[in-house]
Amino acid sequence: MNVPFQHAGASQHLMIVDCDIHPAYRTPADLHPFLPARWREHMTTFGEHLRQGLSGQLAWPRMMAAGMRLDAFPEAGPPGSDLELMRRQHLDANGVEYGMLMQLSRGGMEERNLDFAAALSRAVNDWQLEEWVKPEPRLRAGIVVPQEDAAFAVSEIERRANDPAFVQILISPRASDPLGHRRYWPIYEAAQRCRRPIALHVQGYSGGHASTGSGWPTYYMQEHYATTTGMQNTVTSLVFEGVFERFPDLKVVLIEGGFTWVPSLCWRMDKHWQRMRKETPDLKRPPSEYVRDHCWFTTQPIEEPEVPAHLADVISWLGWDRVMFSTDYPHWDFDHPQQAFKFELSEEQKRKVFRDNAKALYGLT
Amino acid sequence: MKVPFAGAIDCDLHPLMPSATALLPYLDEYWRDQLVNRHIDRYSFVLTSYPPYSPLSARPDWRQTSGLPAGDIDAIRRHALDPFGTRLAICNVLHGAVALFNEDMAAALCAAVNDWTAKELLDREPRLRASILLPAHNPALALREIERLAPDRRFVQVLLLAMGEMLLGRRTYWPIYAAAEKHGLAIGIHAGSTYHHAPTPSGWPAHRVEDYVAQSAAFESQLLSFLTEGVFQKFPALKLVLIESGVTWLPTLLWRTNKTWRGVRTEVPWIDRPPAELLREHVRLTLQPLDVPRGDPQWFARVLDHVGSDRMLLFSTDYPHWHFDGEDVLPDGLTDDTLRRFMIDNPLETYPRLRDGTVAHHAVLRDNASASQEHVR
Amino acid sequence: MSRQVVARASEVVPGTSKIVTVKGRDIGIFNIDGSYFALANRCPHAGGPLCSGRIVPLAMSDGPGHYRLARHQEFLRCPWHGWEFDIRTGQSWCDPHSTRARQFAVTIESGAELVKGPYVAETFTVSVEEDYLVIELAG
Numbered sequence: 001m002n003v004p005f006q007h008a009g010a011s012q013h014l015m016i017v018d019c020d021i022h023p024a025y026r027t028p029a030d031l032h033p034f035l036p037a038r039w040r041e042h043m044t045t046f047g048e049h050l051r052q053g054l055s056g057q058l059a060w061p062r063m064m065a066a067g068m069r070l071d072a073f074p075e076a077g078p079p080g081s082d083l084e085l086m087r088r089q090h091l092d093a094n095g096v097e098y099g100m101l102m103q104l105s106r107g108g109m110e111e112r113n114l115d116f117a118a119a120l121s122r123a124v125n126d127w128q129l130e131e132w133v134k135p136e137p138r139l140r141a142g143i144v145v146p147q148e149d150a151a152f153a154v155s156e157i158e159r160r161a162n163d164p165a166f167v168q169i170l171i172s173p174r175a176s177d178p179l180g181h182r183r184y185w186p187i188y189e190a191a192q193r194c195r196r197p198i199a200l201h202v203q204g205y206s207g208g209h210a211s212t213g214s215g216w217p218t219y220y221m222q223e224h225y226a227t228t229t230g231m232q233n234t235v236t237s238l239v240f241e242g243v244f245e246r247f248p249d250l251k252v253v254l255i256e257g258g259f260t261w262v263p264s265l266c267w268r269m270d271k272h273w274q275r276m277r278k279e280t281p282d283l284k285r286p287p288s289e290y291v292r293d294h295c296w297f298t299t300q301p302i303e304e305p306e307v308p309a310h311l312a313d314v315i316s317w318l319g320w321d322r323v324m325f326s327t328d329y330p331h332w333d334f335d336h337p338q339q340a341f342k343f344e345l346s347e348e349q350k351r352k353v354f355r356d357n358a359k360a361l362y363g364l365t
Numbered sequence: 366m367k368v369p370f371a372g373a374i375d376c377d378l379h380p381l382m383p384s385a386t387a388l389l390p391y392l393d394e395y396w397r398d399q400l401v402n403r404h405i406d407r408y409s410f411v412l413t414s415y416p417p418y419s420p421l422s423a424r425p426d427w428r429q430t431s432g433l434p435a436g437d438i439d440a441i442r443r444h445a446l447d448p449f450g451t452r453l454a455i456c457n458v459l460h461g462a463v464a465l466f467n468e469d470m471a472a473a474l475c476a477a478v479n480d481w482t483a484k485e486l487l488d489r490e491p492r493l494r495a496s497i498l499l500p501a502h503n504p505a506l507a508l509r510e511i512e513r514l515a516p517d518r519r520f521v522q523v524l525l526l527a528m529g530e531m532l533l534g535r536r537t538y539w540p541i542y543a544a545a546e547k548h549g550l551a552i553g554i555h556a557g558s559t560y561h562h563a564p565t566p567s568g569w570p571a572h573r574v575e576d577y578v579a580q581s582a583a584f585e586s587q588l589l590s591f592l593t594e595g596v597f598q599k600f601p602a603l604k605l606v607l608i609e610s611g612v613t614w615l616p617t618l619l620w621r622t623n624k625t626w627r628g629v630r631t632e633v634p635w636i637d638r639p640p641a642e643l644l645r646e647h648v649r650l651t652l653q654p655l656d657v658p659r660g661d662p663q664w665f666a667r668v669l670d671h672v673g674s675d676r677m678l679l680f681s682t683d684y685p686h687w688h689f690d691g692e693d694v695l696p697d698g699l700t701d702d703t704l705r706r707f708m709i710d711n712p713l714e715t716y717p718r719l720r721d722g723t724v725a726h727h728a729v730l731r732d733n734a735s736a737s738q739e740h741v742r
Numbered sequence: 743m744s745r746q747v748v749a750r751a752s753e754v755v756p757g758t759s760k761i762v763t764v765k766g767r768d769i770g771i772f773n774i775d776g777s778y779f780a781l782a783n784r785c786p787h788a789g790g791p792l793c794s795g796r797i798v799p800l801a802m803s804d805g806p807g808h809y810r811l812a813r814h815q816e817f818l819r820c821p822w823h824g825w826e827f828d829i830r831t832g833q834s835w836c837d838p839h840s841t842r843a844r845q846f847a848v849t850i851e852s853g854a855e856l857v858k859g860p861y862v863a864e865t866f867t868v869s870v871e872e873d874y875l876v877i878e879l880a881g
Contacts, residue, residue: 063629063824070821071791177568178575206566212586213528213564213579218535219593221629222586225621226566229582233565240575260620264613267664268656269578275420275687276574288658303620306641310616310671317664333628333823339788536806595806627787627836628824634803639836 014350015097016337017358019298020201020255020326021090021139023101023132026077030131031106034123042116049112051206058204060220064332072330079330083136090329091138094337097355098364099139100167100326101128102201102255107144109172110205117146121156125166133165140167140362142199147171147179148207150186157187161194167362168253173200173234176207180241188247197251197296197361200234202227224333231257232265235291239269242282244290251361252295256328259297263317266291292319296361298326299353300335308342320349324358367692369701371450374712374719377555377608377651377681378445378454378493381436383481385410391477396470410461410474414557419573420687427685434685438489445684446492448692453712453719456495457524457555457608458482464559468503475500476510479520487519494719496524496553499541501533508540515548521718522551522606527583528558534590539599546600549717551649554587556580556609581656584610585618588648592622595635597647604715606649609683611656613664616671619644645674649715651681652707654688655696662698679715680708744879747863751850751873754778757815761793764877769846771875772797772829774816779829780877781818782844786834790822792843800826800835847878 025031032040053059064070072089074082091099107124108117121144128141143160145153160166169191173179191198210216211226231254244250269287305311315323328334337354385406389397400406415422423434427444435444446454462474475498482495497520499507514520523545525533533554545552563569564579584607591597591605622640630636657665669675682694695704713719748762754773761770761783768783770793785792796819799811818827826835827843834841853870861876868874
């Protein structure tokens, strides 16, 4: 049974912050105005150079219409490509005060040609600004950068640093090395300096490794879950490589990777860190403390335990200030703000999860 | 807390591995010749996952004077069996032969390890049982090894590693599961990696502690593989035991698979029941290490509540790996009934061969005097 | 109880559906082999527009690697999360006991009978020559 989100007696909906919205290109040519001629031609002639066998499609086909809500298709273009529909169907309908854009494709994060990756990164950031944030003041962009080219990534971050339209820095958690690796540290240093969180949204594109430590899944049902185990590995790397010790003001948001695994992983990291301490002398505190101080987690796809209140157990350990609501509009496994939680939240918990945690993290008023 | 009554069944114990020299008598002349002339017999076949001097690999009081982990038969009795009142213990010999690319060599060495286990451990200590070490990367050879050893009912399980060539639910491995089901052997997946892939989807972590932490994610991936590939439908009597996994990651997987299944069911239509139900029925997990916050027993109780079953957990010491001190092998705050489940009932239900009234007729040496003379160092 | 005429029977042929609004409530009407069923256009999972989902068969299996379809055109896939609902009963296939779409009684009636009353037909002029779909609603 669903517990009504709107408290009986409340005069209006709580305005929410949606921490995961996916805009889309109507066609790949949407990026052309933002690409230099050389790269326009490259895109047409050679296209993206990714680490996968099929061109323009994933090797685990999605279930619903290419992974989208069936009712989110505009007249022309894929779901997420029509601002009018997004406004009507989501921003207006669901009381979204601020929405964080997650543009995952053709931004260079997974592109093997690093020169092309740089051009894509610039283009996708310009595209977010012109096509989405400027016409729709509720939306905020993320600085999409190719993490494998740290020098360029830093330059792009610095280029956007003074623009409040960009509230965070997007890199892939499925990179070519675990994200704690020191070759990514210049990016964290820039993020800390520019006071933007690092946003890690789960990625379907490989950075060069199988999606599990024992090879490739067979079914989409497995691949869907592999994003969660991948996030666990990413957190582990950031902690144990000392990223949070070295960059004490760094904030990291983990998006669409689930969050109910966080307590268990923290307990596991603490236990084995304690035993193996001599291996990582630069860590001054238990791993769980770093996670609680530096990491935020978005809610979608929210778990639906057989006993809904079990979810509250997990969040109570994690902290009600660490969890931020997200819809993942317009994907198929989208969470509706009024239906996502199947147990009653207190007014304070609602405000935190649906609005205040994100506002505080992103500096929104 | 300590074990409150005797009779426990320890579902994960690591004897000291035989040296390559000790295995020579168990190999045929071709492989003896290969090992000796190529100097392969000078290697210890230790898995990268368990560097011998690493703190995790052995508790200080469970080490030899050399510093290497203990685990000969006398140490097993003194350290692992007697203090816990253990009635039966399952030996998991994690020999590195499984990481060799040469399938024939791997199979020959696995067979030698298994024969050594039968003679040097099972014959000498009636409380011991064992897992059949398998060269999983060649399912036909693995099958041959199962058929060879199945008549010795002191082998109660087949042993696979958590990170190998492919996810273990895949149809390539089904001959192994068919044979295991036929012979009443459990499928044991143990922490550890052959490192034939990077341990994470974004590559190779810098530290050993990270690789060890990553094992829990590996178990999740394997479990999901068994579930989605329909192994439990194809082999309905099979039990899957996850050994040394950490345990508390389980609720997330149960919740998520139940939910995802409802939307993706048509991709895997042989899953005809909620995944959590299937998993509760077919999957077991050994208790050590247990990933809970120190000194906060309420969390284990809550996790157990989230799991929704008290049938899934199996007592283990994971001797000689260092996961607890003294005899503090059990989580606090459990009733005797629950403890009896973990320590006795669940293991018996999981491993049909443990219920045998008699053991296979092999010579049993129970000469404590000679055993103590043999104990060197 | 009120009886609302919501559509001509000819508007909902076998294997199709139509969403009608009755007293402010969206209801989907389905025709399975000549029998009519009505479900609230609101998925019990997360409130999505259930009845605008695809009408699908039920994928079944005799074991891993075997696939077959049964009960063609008898199931509804929610357009949001893809959960499957039995049009005949409103039950979620995966969770039949706890997850169920609200059902309404729907009958086919001839215009000739209907004109004898009582009924509500907000958008129809009932003709004695046609058949109509009638939903019963409380109140």
